[in-house]
Amino acid sequence: MLSFLEYGSGPPVILLHGLLGSKLNMAGAARVLSDHHHALAIDLRNHGDSFHHNSMNYRIMAADIGGFMDDNDLDTASLVGHSMGGKCAMQYALSFPDRVDKLVVVDIGPGEYRDPSWTKYLKAMLSIDISTLTSRQEADERLKKEITSKIYRQFLLSNLVSDENGSYCWRPNLTAIMAARHDIGAQVTGPVSYIDTLFVKGSESDYIQEKDQAAIDQLFPQAHLISVAGCGHLVHIEARERFNQLLHDFL
Template identity: 40%
Template sequence: MKLNYQIQGAGQPLVLMHGMFGSLSNLGLVGRGLMARYRVISVDLRNHGESPHAMEMDYPGMADDIVELLDDLEIPRAHLLGHSMGGKIGMQVALNQPERVAKLVVADIAPVDYKPDRHGGVLEGLNALAAARPSSRQQADQLLSEYVEEAGVRAFLLKNLVRADDGHFDLRLYLEGILANYYDTLTLAPTGTPFSGPTLFIKGADSAYIQDKHRETVMRLFPNAQLKIIAHAGHWLHAEKPDTFNRIVGDFLDAGGG
């Protein structure tokens, strides 16, 4: 699948992969912080942003999307950075095709199965938005507030709105494809041969996505992994503490090896 992407900067290639319900703009602060030293390639993952839609949506397939992009750009090897679902995709690439990955950065996700109830209200709210086709962003936010209390989460989700020719707003997300896979394939862990390359996991201290009980699995699949924790940050650590996040990532990528 040919993903939509943007390129900024020059240097060693670094692919940025957003999380569920996001788009390439979600890691914009990361890209701007690193583009002075790296060729930053931000992607819309399948069924998100301006990338193509498909009913098939699993981690091996989405990992193949990233490898296809590298092939199209004639990049034999790149650094990968992914947040949440994007982190699982990055791990899947590394576990399946380690020769394509120089260094791997995984933001607030572990290589484990997760329960499929973490986005329940979000899914219901997005479905309601898609059905209602609101005529203003204020109306969209009011409707979404019935399902999602946190204003910051709503603001993130409403970035998916795009105005149609008739003046109403539609979602760029392909909800049908996401929903068809969310409760099974998208909750699964990436699998494959352990990746021995340099790997950095970054956890938000207030987030429960990476836990102590995951350590054994992490080290089995990524024996050269290290963990950094950002205080006073949750799952959206790259947006909540962008300076700290960028400094940690930059120090890791700039160090020797990989």
């Protein structure tokens, strides 16, 4: 079962977080959409409060989304996905177009990625001896050796939780995610999708480049692209109001 938060009523919208994110990252957008939609922010497998499993690729995660829709009696829904969640959303839309109303893909293209920062972040998190941690600040200091960006450290540390005894653990299944890193970077595949699609990129991010436009046009000929000024890969966090307005207007 996939853990989720839900808000509002109306046409359903499923929001999918990125790598090492969680449903909490998309909860703000879900609450904004809840004025006119039934918004559901979910934890993908090996993330947040959802189940852990060694297998992890986009066809498997697309099947998870289909199972989630079945479990919640959703015949169709619009999908909003950031980064890895965007690839999950694209794969589901390509595989099951009749079940997707509209598609929003945030700062990721359909092609192959071999981003060394993914490995760097995972290695930095795995290098911390959780059993010796005494505070979140200490974890931040250890991450700082490899990750200089404060906003990215805060994003990663949102995965660090403590129990009633003060012991810490990572919520994501970091070992399985590390093992699946090449599958996470793989391209999505399928027939052409004519779903109404919006791609949103951060102007300072290099995740969607000019070379990616051909693949977008080939798989999603109805898509259009909007660049959000002054932000990087975490568009939904760095430009929250602008991002939420784009979702509201498109959906």
